Amino acid sequence: MKFITPSASVLCDYYTDPQTNLRMLLTRFLEHYAASDKNALTRTVYGVVRKDIALEHVIGLFLKNKSQAPAAATYVFLKIAVFLLLYSDSYPEYAVVNEVVNAVAKKEKPFVNAVLRQLLRRKQEVKNSISSSENPGLKFSISAQLLASLQQVSAASEADLEYLDREPVFHLRFNPKQMSMDQARQALTSAGIPFRELPQLDCFETKAAGQVLEKPEQLGGFYVQNTGSQAVALLAAATAEKTVCDVAAAPGGKSQTLACLRPDIKIWASDVNPQRLRLLEQNIRRLHLDTIFPFVADIFKYPHDREAADLIILDAPCTSSGTLRKNPDLKSKISKEMIEKNSRQQRLMLASLVERFPHARWLYAVCSFIHEESEGVVEKVAASRGLQAVAIQPLLEKYHYRVQKTKFGCYLLPSELNNDLFYMALLEPK
Ligand SMILES: C[S@@+](CC[C@H](N)C(=O)[O-])C[C@H]1O[C@@H](n2cnc3c(N)ncnc32)[C@H](O)[C@@H]1O
Structure with missing residues (x-):
């Protein structure tokens, strides 16, 4: 789980100035990051920010002094741990807790350890309380301001909010003068890109847009457009x-x-x-x-x-x-x-x-x-x-x-x- 400390580093920069563009911050960081777990890092950083409202709520449940947030770096590590424990099943719980406790400053270790152990004991109860919350802002981690705007355009049903809370997918188009639909399909298949076809729009949908951009020689005829x-x-x-x-x-x-x-x-x-x-x-x-x-x-x-x-x-x-x-x-x-x-x-x-x-x-x-x-x-x-x-x-x-x-x-x-x-x-x- 080598991605935890680098994820914390990106997130610390982000929370220092939340007006920073997260996408640009992450792109700059990844340029110098040679490690193989770029994907885990990206998903963790975006996941923490996506679930920020819920993560702050959960951490708040375990603070003695509710009105005082932990020190900035500790708070970021806690958010990462709570995100991985509640919203990802890719990593064993003990590994998440050990990694995060090891990563925080020495004097913060007992506090972080105590919060995470308590969370583990009450994990299912906490998960249920969020998923059955009557407050859509908490359930889908979205601000009251945006909720009100979504309600105004009739797009605030549970299904709509769940849709907006998901990881993104990307769409791929190409110039039909350069490639036919069959050739495009073949090019994606032979490059190992998983995709779904949207025939009415003559385009493809994929979760792996990053892989497409990394193969400009093979897939340079495609462009990404939602x-x-x-x-x-x-x-x-x-x-x-x-x-x-x-x-x-x-x-x-x-x-x-x-x-x-x-x-x-x-x-x-x-x-x-x-x-x-x-x-x-x-x-x-x-x-x-x-x-x-x-x-x-x-x-x-x-x-x-x-x-x-x-x-x-x-x-x-x-x-x-x-x-x-x-x-x-x-x-x-x-x-x-x-x-x-x-x-x-x-x-x-x-x-x-x-x-x-x-x-x-x-x-x-x-x-x-x-x-x-x-x-x-x-x-x-x-x-x-x-x-x-x-x-x-x-x-x-x-x-x-x-x-x-x-x-x-x-x-x-x-x-x-x-x-x-x-x-x-x-x-x-x-
Ligand atoms: C939503 S983006 C456009 C995206 C673009 N149409 C596309 O499909 O790729 C808005 C664009 O408006 C440009 N913009 C902002 N102020 C402008 C101005 N006064 N005159 C011309 N372009 C402007 C920005 O530089 C930005 O590229």
Whole structure:
């Protein structure tokens, strides 16, 4: 169990500044980590953060002074141990307790040992009390703020919360001009990648996206894109006529899928962030998508020679609340201030694009279920700029998405497609 101390090291950094992006922190750490148990480390770090609310509750049950949390490093080791004891059956209990007690500072050993021994004695009782808790925030380790937002879009049933509390799966697409579905299937099989096929979306689902990325020579024709993101490209493909501006395009998922589905249209793909745009350029080259034209541009200073575009895609920066499975740190991190800041920016972006492209249609999307940055943005901009909604629900349902329709758009809810939660609306002038 060599992964326990390195996991604690990543988690200590994370808890020192919980606003850090956990995914980036872990990626940086793993670059210098040669050990074979990268997978155990990744699952432990994400698992602890995913279950943070429940782990703090359980540790609290065994503290003498309930109002005083243990020292930071000790607390992290305790969280790891409680996570492995309650939510993983991959390791023997005695080994978890011994490893963690050995790893903590000398003066903390008796305390950590006592907490973990008590937990072991009451393990089943503690597990039952969480799984039968009437408090969904504890049962599914999710903040009250996010619960309220999920309730608002009718996505807070037990099944929905359980879905959002699971480890993520990933989706793989490819350029059909480079590979047929049969060839893609064969390539994954011969590389030993376990997968499920989603025939209505011409894509594959896998838990082993990491293994795909580690084999660029064999599997470089694939790109990872969640089925939620794919819905934006499917809508764009069904709507666009000749020219599309994807104005917040990097690293390029929506443009890439649109280019695969509609090789006949021209896609101007821009982003304000040059580093992220470089990723898009690499993806275009790798996938041979020569109908995408990338360039750096700020939405608020968008160049004046693209007015002929008939569809504008704004996949706006947002809290990413819909990606909780992939980014479990968001379960307790998203604050009112973040939501307000995002929604103000999103409204300004959409309004500025409506002004710049008065004759186009606008496809607004966010990977979020929070009203203020989804339907709330569209409601305000549509009212002030005289826009109307184009129906999108039938197309989304044709592809088996589970949809909650609103006045202007649709939320993608948990479904058999394993999609992230998204909001999208297609708007046009009245
Ligand atoms: C949700 S991400 C886009 C994801 C992308 N559409 C995809 O499918 O890969 C939002 C993007 O908006 C970009 N962005 C933020 N502010 C912007 C601005 N003022 N102008 C242009 N792009 C901006 C960010 O750099 C980020 O890449």
